[in-house]
Amino acid sequence: MMVLDIKNLSTHYHSRRGTIKAVDRVSLKIEEKEFVGIVGESGCGKSTLAFSIMRLISPPGEIVEGEILFRGRDLLKLSEEEMRRVRGKEIGMVFQDPMTSLDPLEKIGDQIIETIQMHEEVDKRSALEKAEELLESVGLPRNRVNYYPHQLSGGQRQRVMIALAIALNPTLLIADEPTTALDVIVQEKIMNILKGMTSEGRSIILITHDFSLASEKSDRIVIMYAGWIVEMGESSKLVNEPLHPYTKGLLDSVPDLWLDRKIKTMPGLPPDLVNPPRGCKFHPRCPKAMDVCKEREPTDATVNGRFVKCWLYEV
Amino acid sequence: MEILRVENLKKYFPVQKSFIEVLLSKELKFIKAVDGVSFGVKKGEILSLVGESGCGKTTVGRLITGLEEPTDGKIYFKGEDVSKLPKDRRKEIYRSIQIIFQDPYASLNPRMKIGEHITDPLLIHDIADNDTARKMAIEMLERVGLVPGEQFFNRLPYQLSGGQRQRVAIARAMVLNPEFIVADEAVSMIDVSLRAAILNLLLSFKEEYNLSMLFITHDLSVAKLVGERIAVMYLGRIVEIGDVDDVIHHPKHPYTAALLSAVPSFDKRDLKVDIRGDVSNPIDLPSGCRYNPRCPFADDKCKESEPELEGDDFHSFACWHPLDIEVE
Ligand SMILES: Nc1ncnc2c1ncn2[C@@H]1O[C@H](COP(=O)(O)OP(=O)(O)OP(=O)(O)O)[C@@H](O)[C@H]1O
Ligand SMILES: Nc1ncnc2c1ncn2[C@@H]1O[C@H](COP(=O)(O)OP(=O)(O)OP(=O)(O)O)[C@@H](O)[C@H]1O
Ligand code: SF4
Ligand SMILES: [Mg+2]
Ligand SMILES: [Mg+2]
Numbered sequence: 001m002m003v004l005d006i007k008n009l010s011t012h013y014h015s016r017r018g019t020i021k022a023v024d025r026v027s028l029k030i031e032e033k034e035f036v037g038i039v040g041e042s043g044c045g046k047s048t049l050a051f052s053i054m055r056l057i058s059p060p061g062e063i064v065e066g067e068i069l070f071r072g073r074d075l076l077k078l079s080e081e082e083m084r085r086v087r088g089k090e091i092g093m094v095f096q097d098p099m100t101s102l103d104p105l106e107k108i109g110d111q112i113i114e115t116i117q118m119h120e121e122v123d124k125r126s127a128l129e130k131a132e133e134l135l136e137s138v139g140l141p142r143n144r145v146n147y148y149p150h151q152l153s154g155g156q157r158q159r160v161m162i163a164l165a166i167a168l169n170p171t172l173l174i175a176d177e178p179t180t181a182l183d184v185i186v187q188e189k190i191m192n193i194l195k196g197m198t199s200e201g202r203s204i205i206l207i208t209h210d211f212s213l214a215s216e217k218s219d220r221i222v223i224m225y226a227g228w229i230v231e232m233g234e235s236s237k238l239v240n241e242p243l244h245p246y247t248k249g250l251l252d253s254v255p256d257l258w259l260d261r262k263i264k265t266m267p268g269l270p271p272d273l274v275n276p277p278r279g280c281k282f283h284p285r286c287p288k289a290m291d292v293c294k295e296r297e298p299t300d301a302t303v304n305g306r307f308v309k310c311w312l313y314e315v
Numbered sequence: 316m317e318i319l320r321v322e323n324l325k326k327y328f329p330v331q332k333s334f335i336e337v338l339l340s341k342e343l344k345f346i347k348a349v350d351g352v353s354f355g356v357k358k359g360e361i362l363s364l365v366g367e368s369g370c371g372k373t374t375v376g377r378l379i380t381g382l383e384e385p386t387d388g389k390i391y392f393k394g395e396d397v398s399k400l401p402k403d404r405r406k407e408i409y410r411s412i413q414i415i416f417q418d419p420y421a422s423l424n425p426r427m428k429i430g431e432h433i434t435d436p437l438l439i440h441d442i443a444d445n446d447t448a449r450k451m452a453i454e455m456l457e458r459v460g461l462v463p464g465e466q467f468f469n470r471l472p473y474q475l476s477g478g479q480r481q482r483v484a485i486a487r488a489m490v491l492n493p494e495f496i497v498a499d500e501a502v503s504m505i506d507v508s509l510r511a512a513i514l515n516l517l518l519s520f521k522e523e524y525n526l527s528m529l530f531i532t533h534d535l536s537v538a539k540l541v542g543e544r545i546a547v548m549y550l551g552r553i554v555e556i557g558d559v560d561d562v563i564h565h566p567k568h569p570y571t572a573a574l575l576s577a578v579p580s581f582d583k584r585d586l587k588v589d590i591r592g593d594v595s596n597p598i599d600l601p602s603g604c605r606y607n608p609r610c611p612f613a614d615d616k617c618k619e620s621e622p623e624l625e626g627d628d629f630h631s632f633a634c635w636h637p638l639d640i641e642v643e
Contacts, residue, residue: 041506153593154368183367183533185590188577209507212536213579239581253511255540257563257575258582263540265515266508269476 002071003172003203004030004053009066011045011052014059018274022048024227025066027300030172035195035204037214037235039250040224041270046207047096049224050174054093055083071171089119092165094158094175101161102149108135108160109145115167134163138193155186162193166202173197176207191217211254215239223247226271226281233306243308245286280311288312317394318527319379319495320355324388326374330598346597348374350551351388353624356495359525363542363559365535365574367594370548372531373417376497379529380414381405392495410440413488415481417500422484423472430456430468433487440491455486459516478509482516489520499531514541535578539563547571550597550605557630564642567632569610575642584642604635612636 011023022045030036038046051057053068055075068075075086087093095101103111112131116122122130132142138159149157158178165173175194179187194204195217208214214221214235221238223231223246231244242248252264268285271277277284283293292311301313327345349371356362364372377383379390381397390397392408400408416422423432433452437443443451449468456464459482472480481501488496498517502510518541520526532538538545539559546556547570555568566572573590589611595601604622607613614636622633 041508155593184535184577184579185367185573186593187579210579211507212581215581216579216583250507251581253508254581255511255514255534255536256581257536257539257578258580258584263511263514265512269478269509270506 001032002029002069003032003034004028005067005069006053007067007069009049009052009068010064011048011057011061012064013048013061015274020273021227021276022061022273023052026227026229028222028229028232030203030205032203033198033201034220035198035206035218036220036222037206037208037218038222038224039208039211039214041209043270043273044224045227046224047176050093050176050205050207053174054087054091056087085119088115088165088170089168090170090172092168092170092173094161094165094173094178096176096180102157104149106148107145108147108149108152112145112160112164112167115164119168130167131163134167135160137166138163139189155182155190158182158186158190159193162190166197170202172203172205174205174207177209178206179213180208180210187213211250212256223250226273226276228281228309229307230282230310231306231308238306243303243306243313244310245288245312246282249285249287280309316358317355318358318392319529320353320391321375321379322353322389322391324349324352324375324378324390325386326371326378326383327386344598347551347600348597349378349385350600352548352551352553354546354553354556356527356529358494358527359521360544361521361528361530361542363530363532363538363545364548365532365538365545366548367574368533369594369597371551372533372548373499375548376414376499376529376531379495380412380497381409382414406440410491411494412497413491413493413495414497414499415484415488415501418504420472420477420480420504423480425472427472428468429461429470429472429475429483432483433490436487436491442491451490452486455490456483458489459483459486460512461486476509478505478513481505481513485513485516485520492524494527496526496528497531498528500533501530502537503532503534517541535563535574536580547574550595550600552605552633553624554606554634555630555632556624557626557628557632561630565630565640566642567630567637568606568634569612569636569638570606571632572638572640586640586642588638604633606634 006028009023009026013020013022040046052063057063109131113127116127116130131145135144136142140156140159179190198204218235221235222229225246231247242251249266253266255263266285271281279295280293280298283289298309298311300309303313326349327347330344330346352375366372378385397408430452433455434448437448453464453468456467461467461482502513505513530541542559545559545562546553549570555562555571566575569588572588576586576588591609595608601608603618603620607617616635622635624631624633626632
C-alpha cells in the first residue's frame, strides 16, 4: 500500500539575493514498510523536503506547488488544526539537531508523557508506563524517565528523540541525519532500531549524507542534487550500477572500508541555488555533459524501473 | 627510520570540583584522557589514529605538537627527548611538527585575511620578510588549489566554503615545510565530494615531501584509505596497532572487531562482534582491562589485571583473549 505520494513538490526560500529553489518539482512515493534513504550533499534540500512533508515550512520559506498525498489525503489542503493531528500521530520526525528539540529543563519522562497526553486521552500513570516501554524499545533503561537531557550522552539523547517520535505510533517516520554526530557503534544500534520498525508496519525515510549507510540500510535510495531528485531506485542495483553521472561521481569519491580502491575527486562545487546553472544543474561538474545539457533541463526518465534525470537516458 | 616515538604518554585533566566538594575537601579527581600510550611513526609514513569520541585522540595530537604538557611519559623527535631540549631547539622542532585542526570554521580568525593566516607563521618564525612571505603564501594557496592565489590572499574566511577553509588550514601548515603533520579530523566536517579532493591533496603532499603524519579520524574507512598503519584507541589507551590491512582483516582486539562490524560499507562483511552498553566514565575507570564491561569475552582475569600491548611492529594488541578471525 502506498503511504506517501509526493507529486511535483516545490519549496522555495525567498531571500534578498533571490529565490532559492531548495526543493524543485520533486516527486516521490513511499510504500508501506519501506525503508527509503535520501542521500545528498549539504544544502541539496533534504531537510527542506522533510519539513515540507511535515508542513513545518515558515517564511521566508514557502511551499509553492505540488501535492503531498499521505494515505490518499493531500496534506497541503488540510487546515493547521488537522495538520497538528497528523504531526506526531501519523508522521513522526527525528530532527537533525537533538538538543534544540528537547527541553533542557524538563525530565525525559515528562516530555514523553506530555507528547502522549497531547494526542491521547490516557491518565498519567499509564502514560508513564508507556514512556518507560518506549525507552526500553530504543535500548535505554526504564529509569531514564527521571533524567534530564544533559545527563544523557549524545547517543542516548538521540534514542530519546526516536522514542518521542514513535510515541504515538506513527505510520511514517522521517529521521533527518539521526546519527550524524554519533560514533559508528551507537549509529549501528540506532539503525537497527529504525530497521526493526519497518517489520512493525512503519515506513521510514532516512535522510543522510552518508551514501554507504543509506545503501546498507535502505530498500530504496533517492539521490538529491541542487533541489532535484536525480536518481532513485532499489539500493543494491543503484549502487552496483549507477546511472546518473552524479551518483557515479559520489560513489567513486567515498572511501570504503572493504572496497580496495583509490578515491576519485569530483570537480567543482554544488551550485548556488539562487542562480543555478541553466539546463542540467549538474552540467558544469559532469564528465559526460553534452551541448543539450547546457541548454535544456533533462526529462524525467525511467530506465529498467529506475528513475533518472539525465540527458544520457533520454526516452 | 622512526621520526617520532612516544613512550608511556599520559595526560590527566583535573575534574572541576563543585563548591560543596571543595568544602568537604573531597579528593581531586582526574580524567585520564591519555593513559599510557606508546607508538612510533616512521619517516614518510602515515599512522591513522581511530577511536570513538572522547577516547583521547585529539589530546595525543596536542601533546605531540606541544600544545599540551604531558602528565608523564616521553616524546622523542628524531631520537631526541623533546622535554630535555633547550628552548630554542624545541621551538625549531615545533616548527617542523604542524597541526591541521578539526574545525575549518573555528581555526581561522574571522577578521584576518586568508593570506595573513599563512604569512603569520612565516613572520613569527623569522623565516621570511614581508614581501617574501607574501610570495610564499600566494604560491602555497595555489598549491592547495585556491587559484588565483592573489585573489584568495585578500579574502576573509567567511567568503570561503568549508572545503576551501580546510585548504587554507593545510596551506598554513605546509608553508613551514614541516616534516611531521598531525591532521586532526581534517576532513570530517567537509562534504563528500570535496573530502576526496582534500584527502588526495594531503596524500600528494605526503608523496612529494616524504612527510610523516599522524592522521586522527573517527572514520575507519578514511583511516584505512590514508594510513599505512593504524592505531585503535579506547578510553585513553591504544588497544591495537599495526599494519592497516592486517588489523582490518585479522582484528585481534574485540573492540577493533566491534568497530569494524559497525562501519557502513557498500560491501559489508559478515562480521558480528557484540559490544555492550556505553563507554565507561573516564573518571572512574573499570579495574583490569578497561574494555571489560563491554566485552563479550571478559572473564575474571580481565576484571583483575590490565593487558599490555604485545606483539611487534607489524601487529600488536592488548587483550587477554585475542580473536582469531579472518575477514576477507
Ligand atoms: N530558513 C531558510 N532560509 C533561507 N534559505 C534556507 C533556509 N533553510 C534552508 N535554506 C537553503 O535551502 C537550501 C536547502 O537547505 P536544506 O537545509 O534543505 O539542505 P540539506 O540538504 O538538509 O543540507 P544539510 O545536509 O546541510 O542538512 C540551502 O541552500 C539552504 O541554504
Ligand atoms: N582541556 C581539557 N580539560 C578537561 N578535560 C579534557 C580537556 N581536553 C579533553 N578533555 C577530556 O579528555 C577526554 C579525551 O578528549 P579528546 O578531545 O582527546 O578526545 P577525542 O578522541 O579527540 O574525541 P572526539 O572524537 O570527540 O574529538 C574527554 O573525556 C574529554 O572530555
Ligand atoms: S544531464 Fe548531462 S550534465 Fe546532467 S548529469 Fe546527465 S550527462 Fe551530465
Ligand atoms: Mg539538513
Ligand atoms: Mg578530537
